[in-house]
Amino acid sequence: MTTPRRRRPHPKTAQIIELARAGRTTDEIARTLRAGRTAVARVREEAGIPPTPRTAWRKPPHPKETQVRELLTEGYSNAEASRRTGVTPATAARIRESAGIGPATIPPPPRPHPRTAEITALLAHATNTAIGHQLGVDRATVARIRQETGTTYRKPKYRSVEEKWADHVRLVDGGHLEWLGERSSTGTPAMRYQDQWVAPSAVAFRWGKGRDPVDQVRAECGVRHCQAPDHVDDDLGRQRTREQLRYLTGRGPRPERCRHGHLQADYGRYTPTGVAYCNKCKQRERS
Incomplete structure (x- = not known):
């Protein structure tokens, strides 16, 4: 009758047992000690240490957790920490919650205006209102960019x-x-x-x-x-031009007086097409 072969103890048995009793999972022990998961599970079973309950499992720390924590502690928002480190905003929020870090204290930077370059180029030469009208932007935006760039508008002195x-x-x-x-x-x-x-x-x-x-x-x-x-x-020039158009279209001179007797030398006007009308009568109709 042959005697069953006795299995040799794992060289890291003591370390495995120590970590298992500390509440580490089989996977965590295997990663930490670079041991096979099957070997760790066997040592745990032989030592009578039950598996770590799921409620005690710990996720491995994020590779950028330290960097994210530093930004959150300084007062940056989850979104800004995400933008600077490349982690997702949800990851930044989880790290904030797990570390017990309070809400952000540094306001997010304003989004750059799509016409910032054009506005900046005009700051030294025009007022906020003039730039706003020229570019079709809000003058409050121009004022903010002026303050950020520290550009002063000096009103020029004109001789005429x-x-x-x-x-x-x-x-x-x-x-x-x-x-x-x-x-x-x-x-x-x-x-x-x-x-x-x-x-x-x-x-x-x-x-x-x-x-x-x-x-x-x-x-x-x-x-x-x-x-x-x-x-x-002006009105005088417009009337002359329209009168010329009247003659060119063959309508001839306008009547000396309108049908209500108003002297057309004083009240006569022409439409853009050269049609004559009495401005006195037109004002009366409007009133």
């Missing part, structure tokens, strides 16, 4: 109203001039010179025609608020 006007227009396609300065609440270009409000279109008209405008000055080129001197006209 024409010089200031010329410094606030920009040539665009088609020979039109775009207004870059201030605007009224309705979006109409406006300019302040020597404590007085001046209509930029009136300055453009004087620049091109060499005289003061009569009544309202408007762009006649089809581009709203165009400031090109050759593209704007």
Whole structure:
């Protein structure tokens, strides 16, 4: 009768038993001691140590746990710690909770505005309001970027109203001039010179025609608020142009008086197509 062969003890039996009694799982002991899982389970069974309950299992620490903890302790949010380390926000939240770290104290950095570069380029040359109108952005955004960059706008000293006007227009396609300065609440270009409000279109008209405008000055080129001197006209110029159109289309001279007897030399006007009408009668109809 042969005697059963006795199994030799594992060389790390004592260490396995010590870790098992400390509550470590079989997998943890195998990873720590670089021993086979089957061998660890056998030693545990021979020593009469039951498996560690699932409630006591511990997940291995995240490879970047130390780095994440440092950021969270400094006051950064889960999202910022995630962005800086590459872990998921859920992992950062788990590390915060397990370490007992309080809520973030450092506010997240503001998202860069998509037109930050364009705004920055204009800060030294225009006001927040002017930049906002030019780029179609909120002037509060311009103010924030100005504060972040520390850029100061120094108001230039102009020798004439024409010089200031010329410094606030920009040539665009088609020979039109775009207004870059201030605007009224309705979006109409406006300019302040020597404590007085001046209509930029009136300055453009004087620049091109060499005289003061009569009544309202408007762009006649089809581009709203165009400031090109050759593209704007006053009421007198518009009426002359429309009168010429009336003759060119064969309508002939307008009547001396309207059907209500108003003298057309004083009250006569023309539509953009050259049709004559009495402005006195039209004002009466509106009232």
